[in-house]
Amino acid sequence: MAQLLPNASANEVSALALAGAGGAYVRAIFSPEPRLARRVAEGFAGALGAIFLGGLVGHVLDKLTGAEAYAYFAAGFLMGEGGLAAVQRVRKLIFDKVEK
Template sequence: MSTLETIRQVIGAAPEQLTALCLSGAAGAYVRAVFAPQASWRRRMSEGFAGALSAIFLGGLVGHLIHSLTDAGTWAFLAAGFVMGEGGIAAVRGVRKLILKEQPK
């Protein structure tokens, strides 16, 4: 079995919302890398990974909220994943500041 077939099986077995969050989160992280590029490729990759993770975890929460307000289905998760992928780092900082009462450094 090739790697591409394995990836297709994993994506096919995942719930539709999770697949939407992963794809749109990656797209949002890509947009962030294009419009706010870092000098270091290592930094770009870590920001992209952080954006994708925040799209999966925070995007699910925001996606459910959007879906409950608009009944948009998968489109709500696509929108939430993209926004969290692009602005995920700022969202995580905001949540940490709110919950942990962190002071800016």
């Protein structure tokens, strides 16, 4: 996984994945999905969102606040909790423009 993110160490990727899974867990509590398979899939998607989007958002937060690792944890959590909705909105914007 570290080859996909050349400047990230395995520990950073693991921390982003853990924070993303935590965010997905919080999302599952507030909006419980009755099917276990769907919950697991959402948790996995939250972790992936945190790895790939959380690093970018964490970098921006770190530059704005200087919070270092905490910025990345916060970004991973946010991407795990709300990243799925954000990706859906961006996809809708992109695909709606392509179809018109």
